[in-house]
Amino acid sequence: MTIDVDLYLSKTVSTAPADLQPLLEKIRKLHSKKLWHQLTLAIFEFLDHPLSPPFQVDFFENFVREFEAKLNALKLVEIGVRTSKQLSGPNTILEFLSSLRSRIDQSTDGAAYILALASLAHAKLAFGDLVGTKTDIDECLKLLDNLEGAERIVSAAVYGVAADYYKAKADYAPYYKNSLLYLACVDPETQMEPRERLERAHDLAVSALLGDTIYNFGELLMHPILEALEGSPFSWIKDLLFTFNEGNIGKFESLSPQLPQEPILAANVAFLRQKICLMALIEAVFSRNADERTMSFQTIAEETRLPQEEVEHLVMKALSLNLIKGTLDQVDEKAQITWVQPRVLSRAQIGSLADRLDRWSTSLSNVEQFAQNQTAEASAA
Secondary structure (H helix, E strand, C coil): CCCCHHHHHHHHHHHCCCCCHHHHHHHHHHHHCCCHHHHHHHHHHHHHCCCCHHHHHHHHHHHHHHHHHHCCHHHHHHHHHHHHCCCCCHHHHHHHHHHHHHCCCCCCCHHHHHHHHHHHHHHHHHCCCHHHHHHHHHHHHHHHHCCCCCCHHHHHHHHHHHHHHHHHCCCHHHHHHHHHHHHCCCCHHHHCCHHHHHHHHHHHHHHHHHCCCCCCCHHHHCCHHHHHHCCCCCHHHHHHHHHHHHCCHHHHHHHHHHHHHCHHHHCCHHHHHHHHHHHHHHHHHHCCCHHHCEEEHHHHHHHHCCCHHHHHHHHHHHHHCCCEEEEEECCCCEEEEEEECCCCCCHHHHHHHHHHHHHHHHHHHHHHHHHHHHHHHHHHC
């Protein structure tokens, strides 16, 4: 049924709160002049108005729908997604978003289609449809990979719902990856509330600690999102992250009494102890010069505070995770390490590296001086 838009707006203006009336009148005039870009901006202004929520759904269905083909498809989806937040009931919301997605031409408006699909996936996740969510996420990721120059709002929607899905599944490594990708698409200071920043920082820290394939925390340690943990009840988790990155077993033991404050960490103490031992092994290898990386099992046991009979298993675990490369001599009980996984260094680690570079430079200068002296003696002879 075709709606008389001017009549609808006139009635809405007359019944709306006084503070909304000038904005609605502005929208009416822009529509009558067919100034679609300016009208789009005015619609977002309407959605931002604190008095607009009770009117948004009716406004979308009886006004925006009548000329939506004239609007930029991506902006239309943004408007629709924001409007959907005023709806109640799973079926109503899913039907609204499904209808919105169906009206977007994927072949010509790929970014808008992805945003609509990601928003639908988020709604399915909220209502417990994990299978449907995963199907939509997979399609979104495939489409996003083939989309050139995707706007940040589109990428953020995809990585955001993917992170939330893996959080619901308690799948730490993919949550960690997608959550960091999400943060790369948003400005946490302006686009996230303090509570959201704290929750995201907390969840990222926990996933970094419990992810069975995450042994390089560099990107997270450098991200300002971790500042949200400072001064919070979770500040000790930030300390724990840096402790793991340093492979400092002593600090880990001192922080262990706080683990019961975070039940999911307390329930995985055995895994955390194995992980800190692996990180200590990495640190022990890194702190040695390249010609000093043949280590006895006894030395590794001392560095990792493990019984010597458990060292071989630890080194094999590190090799299988590609944290180090090298060989094991089970007869002589030695490990020859030829490579260690790069990672972000603490100030102390950087200082240690600088000292080693100074020693290497001095050694190189001595060799150079020796060679010059030998050349001079040979010439004199």
